[in-house]
Amino acid sequence: MTDRFQGEAVSWEVAGGVIELALHRGPCNEIGSISLKELEQFTESLDDLSRQCHALIIHSAMPSGFCAGADLRELYHRSQEMQKAEAVVGVRDFLERIHRVLNTIDAAPLTTIAAIHGVTFGGGFELALVCDLIIADKMARFAFPELRLGLIPGFGGIPRLKRDLGNAVVRDLLLTGRSLNATRAHAVGLVSQLVAEGQALRAARATAAQLGKFDRRTAIAAKKFIKPIPHHELKQEIDLFCQLFAEPAVEAGLRKFVESTDLQPYLP
């Protein structure tokens, strides 16, 4: 068990029964191969860490936001180096690995809190959604922009958003690709606490301290009872993503994002 780790993309430490997982890969914690490898290391330690802890807080040390999603530049450049069929196999492998990581955090035997600020898009939004609670400051924004690339969310976002919100909100986010501000996200029930700018981590720590007062086994049982993991739909999402990834529109969308000198790549 490693109760303290300093990586290139993530770090974690344990104090007072709380694990804090910090994301710190510039520019905005884009999830690529390095982040995935270190998150896998984290989830390999999580079982042991959970025995001595009652809460996990995931937060970002990058000023621009929690996480802007998958590392599209790495995805594009790697897929350009191989035949399409080989690229699809590589993408499926990546997805299955990230799903294992996110499923582990989703089901972790402790209460998980995402402390959010700024941009929380795509894979970043999906990382937040595996947590039991989302605490966001007023500058947070949430989006599934994948449709702009000819894709759907591939890290489990659709089944998990459906688990938490009404279908109308899910359709809005998915089909328009627009971002919701934290105030609206709180109004629709996605965000459990809305705090002042820069205060999300502080509020998450206060919440984690409160959680430590409860019987740990009861909390774990309650979480398991009310939070099903949608395994079947998660697998269907991977299949659909891989099917779409093979389409020409995706390569064009990725190229546009990566090669664009447009000042507006994060706007629809």
Added chain:
Amino acid sequence: MPNEDKTLDEIMDLAATHFKVSRDNLRPDEDFFKTLNIDSLQALDLLTRLENHFHVELPDYELQGVTDFRTLAGRIHARL
């Protein structure tokens, strides 16, 4: 309901304060990406501040092609 000129003034005041540029250097019809020296992530930050200030929700696709304060004010005003 405030008129659109007042909305424009408030937007420019907010942008100048947040991005620490002189209000006198901001013009309603100039490219605010250039005058504020911001990228698209920072533009989203500005959008959030404007939504919070005016208590509106502005879908970010409505910002497509919008680069000047006057047009931005029109978009916000349409939601008041």
